[in-house]
Amino acid sequence: MLSRTPTLALRAARIAPHVRAVRLPSARFNSTTPQSPSTVRRNAIVAGTLLAASAALYYYESEAMGLIGPNKTEPGFTVTINTSAGVKTWNFERKPEAELEAMLHENEGTTPVGRKGNPVVKWDTNFVASNEPSEDRSAGDIVPRGQAKGWWTTGDVQGKADHPGHRDLVLLSVIDGHAGDATSQLLSKTLHPTIALYLAGLQAGIVPGRSWYNKITDVLTWAKTWSPLNVSRVLQTAYVHLDDNICRTPINQLSTLLAAEDEVEARQKFVAVAQPAAAGAVTATAFVDAENDGLYVAVAGDCRAVAGWQAADGSWRCDVLSEDQMGDNPREVARMRSEHPSYEADTVIRNGRVQGGLQPTRAFGDAVYKWTSAQSAAVADVFRAEGAKPRASRPWNFTPPYVTARPEVTHRTLHNGDEKLKFLVLATDGLWDRITSEEATVLMAAYLANAKRPDVGKVTLAEEIKVKTTEPRPYPVEDLPGQGKRTDGQWAFEGDANAATHLIRNALGGGDRKLRGELLSLHGKVSRYMRDDMTVSVVFFDDEE
Structure with a gap:
């Protein structure tokens, strides 16, 4: 818990280097030697004068050093956490406001599309790290299909109107690493090329999992192979085959x-x-197929995708396109137990985690949950010989694998009656730990109307931007805006040009700027206790020419 009161120790440590010592005149006396009234008055006047001079000197030097006064160094704060080793307390200094704002903006990016016929107008991205370095990554690519020179063209096509944007394929992913950033780094470079390769195969009539006879008939009637069902199969196959290569190569x-x-x-x-x-690493990928009016979202793990639809009457709908695949999701628990012998029912998931260790039930890498015990031991021996720390092999490792990279895929058409798809939010769980899917929809709907306005109460904004939600609501089902535990506080609209920054700002406290400053001022292990890496991509859609 973050304390809002600076500790005396922090305050003294901050002030002491800049205060000159002032020596008071000494007086030899003891309790048995009475002093005259005139002597007492004289000593009091001298002491008072020196104390006033000392205070004035402190104020002057502190102001010159930038310690007090408007827009100067903020007070310190304490963090107390109940850890496995007991209750521990850390002291931090709050960073200056200018530095906090720089942290919010330093990783921003905006990618305009500018291609006639492509329904994606642009996407905004941003991340704020908690781990050092951040374990999150993101990726965004346009795959333009040529009219007559093969399936895709090469080179920079963004912003070039002479390319047929109505045939574009757009791929966007957010990637949340754990136990280091090696997996997320690799996926940021290889996931989209792998998906594009398998989509090219589907374009040529090759459907994953089909028999040789069916593949031949598919080629003869390839127009039928490009369907939502087969595109979903391709996305799943690309995820699984890439993960197989990652995990099998070391063995x-x-x-x-x-x-x-x-x-x-x-x-x-x-x-x-x-x-x-x-x-x-866990991953969420959005695939936009302009030519076939398709939006696909593939998720392995607990990243999340949320779409915002606006009706003709101006009302909004929150469409959660993924379900968090975690060890406390009843559906995932049932799935995993069904894939292993009954005697493993109590060990497959323990305390809401895979074998008591990993929280997400689907992920790339995490090979200690996929290798045999002998394979894990052999790899660990090489790591130790090289001076690297291996991940501990898992207990009860009887029938691996226990974790899969196979994603769940959701499909939507880009046009839905009188509703228009206006935005899609892709984010790692660092964002979703602090705001709900419906709150993100309310924040984005209000942001599109007016990005800069005074702070507004959460209940007030929920009443102003009434958002309905698609039923049934995927796991986890959380309080709707203006209901339950999430009604206190205010949202902030500070004119951020980047929509991802707007969401991150509000996830870090919104109108509570003191809380935001404290959360961003944390570093080291303590930061990870209080907040996770946050990576957000916001995709904007428009069907206007």
Whole structure:
């Protein structure tokens, strides 16, 4: 919990280096030696004069050093956390307001599309790190399909109106790493090319999982192969095959490692290749198929996608396009228990986590939940020999794998009666830990109307922007705006040009600027206790030419 009162120790430590010592005149006396009234008055006057001079000197030097006064260093604060090692307290200084604002804006990015016929106008991205370095990543790509020169064209096509935007494919992903950033780094470079490769196969009539006979008939009637069902299969296959390559490569290289002439070099290469398998990452990918009026969202883990639809009468609908795949999701618990023998019912999920360890039930990497115990031990031996720390092998590892990268895929058409798709929010769980899907929709709807306005109460804004939600609501079902526990406080609209920044600002306290400053001033392990890395992409749609 963040304390709002500066500690005396912090205040003294901040002031002491800039205060000159002022020596008071000494007086030799003891309790048995009475002093005359004139002596007492004289000493009091001298002491009072010196104390006033000391205070004036302190104020002058403090002002010169930038310690007090308007827009100067903020007071310190304490953080007290009940850890596994007991209750611990840390002291922090609040960063100046200018530095806090710089943190909110330093990783912003806006990608305009500017291609006639492409329903995506632009996307805004931003991230604020908690881990050092951040374990989150994001990616965004336009795959333009050519009319006559093959399936896609190459080169920079953004902003070029002479390319047929109505045939574009747009891929956007947010990636949340854990146990390091090796997996998220790799996925940011390889996930979209892998998906594009499998989509090219579907364009050629190759449907994943089909028999040879069906593949031949598919080629003869390829126009029927590009369907929501088959596109969903492609997205799932691309995720799973990429993860198989990540996790199997280290195992396949073990025999090569043992036969290498230069053992040290071989170990170094092995550890580098194995890092993405040893770490892990959850991912959400949005795929926009302009030509076929399709929006797909594939999610493996607890990243989330939320769409905002506006009706002709101006009302809004929150459409949650994914479900958090975690160890406390009853559907995921049932699925995992059904995939393993009944004697593992109590160990597959323990305390809401996979084998008591990993919170998401679907992820790339996390190979200790996918390898056999012998394979994990062999990899761990190489890591230790190289001076690297391996992830601990899992208990009750009887019938791996226990974690899969196979995503759940949701499909929507871009046009839905009198409703218009206005935006899509893709974000890692650092955002969703602090605001709900419906709150994000309210914040975005109000932002589109007016990005700069005075702070507004959460209940007031919920009454102003009435948002209905698509039923049934996916897991987790949380309080709607203006209901339950989330009614206190205010939202902030500070004129952010980047919509992702607007959402992050409000997730970090909104109108409570003191809380925001404290959360952003944290660093080290304590920061991760209080907030996660936040990565947000906001995609804007418009069907106007």
